Amino acid sequence: MEGRTKNKPAATPPTEGGRPTLKTIAFMTGLGITTVSRALKDAPDIGAETKERVRLVAKQIGYQPNRAGVRLRTGKTNVISLVLTLEEEIMGITSPMVIGITEILAGTPYHLVVTPYSSAKDPLGPIRYILDTGAADGVIISRLEPNDPRVRLLTERGFPFATHGRTDMGIVHPFHDFDNERFAYEAVRKLVELGRRRLVLLEPPPHLSFHKHMRTGFGRGLKDFGAESVSFHQVNIDHSLKTIRDAFEALMRSPEAPDGIVSGSGSGAIALIAGLEAAGKKVGEHADMVSKVPSDFLRWLRPEVITMYEDIRLAGRELAKAVIGQIDGRPAESLQSLSQPELQSSVTKARE
DSSP, X not given: OHHHHHHSOOOOOOOBTTBOOHHHHHHHHTOOHHXXXXXXXXXXXXXXXXXXXXXXXXXXXXXXXXXXXXXXHHSOOOEEEEEEEHHHHHTTOHHHHHHHHHXXXXXXXXXXXXXXXXXXXXXXXXHHHHHHHTOOSEEEEESOOTTOHHHXXXXXXXXXXXXXXXXXXXXXXXXXXXXXXXXXXXXXXXXXXXXXXXXXXXXXOTTSHHHHXXXXXXXXXXXXXXXXXXXXXXXXXXXXXXXXXXXXXXXXXXXXXXXXXXXXXXXXXXXXXXXXXXXXXXXXXXXXXXXXXXXXXXXXXXXXXXXXXXXXXXXXXXXXXXXXXXXXXXXXXXXXXXXXXXEOOOOOOXXX
């Protein structure tokens, strides 16, 4: 008995380097490799029951198609490239956006590849690499400029893409954006309701599109609600937190100190609070603050701050749907969306 057991071929599914393959699925289902392949491709001549059985086994064993083989057969990579700057990681944008994108890609053949780069370098570099090497079937880009050379190049090359933000180029393209104009306008309204009149804005860098949107909303709010602006242009949300903190401490110690603060980022708000307190003042007493945030952390740590939520995870989902839609040939006009700020908390204490 022992000898027969020793000489009997092992009943284990075949593998290639330990990676589940079509042969593995064929072994486990008792089907031919061709049948398994066609079932995974949803071929019309394969029965629904067989397709379901093959897909269930594939999911259970963690089967993934060989990308090199897929590319040779179809010319596609099944890759979506997300091009992000290091500044977005610092601002806490990367993780929720990646989660949102992968939630949509999970039901498709596509995989996500994150391509980071420094804004100090050529922003066209990662795009040229993707275009020249065919490294992806579609690309998602962010931190849009009003006249963005990446959008122009991708459009000229006819390459599927979606953008986190908008341009002023007259080029119709897929995008998802947050309504920063509405955020700043409503932030001014909230501060004026609390009796604040001298307002300051920690704004985005002036070369980005959402700088214009946020400044426009802030300016409209000042006009409509009877407040005035305190200049704070020497820093923006891309500066280091220490630089923002030091600049704001100096402002709060000056005769021009504001009594209301609008912060264009959650991390920037932390630096502003540190600067205000370094000047011997308190949020909610000497000045009120409204901040845009990508998470609940600021509200938990500083409930006296009014926060408006930007759903970055939603942005990731919308961007993934938009780029896949363009790959599938849908018109760009149907692949555009704009999300609104969500008020998380408010200060109701009456001001004297």
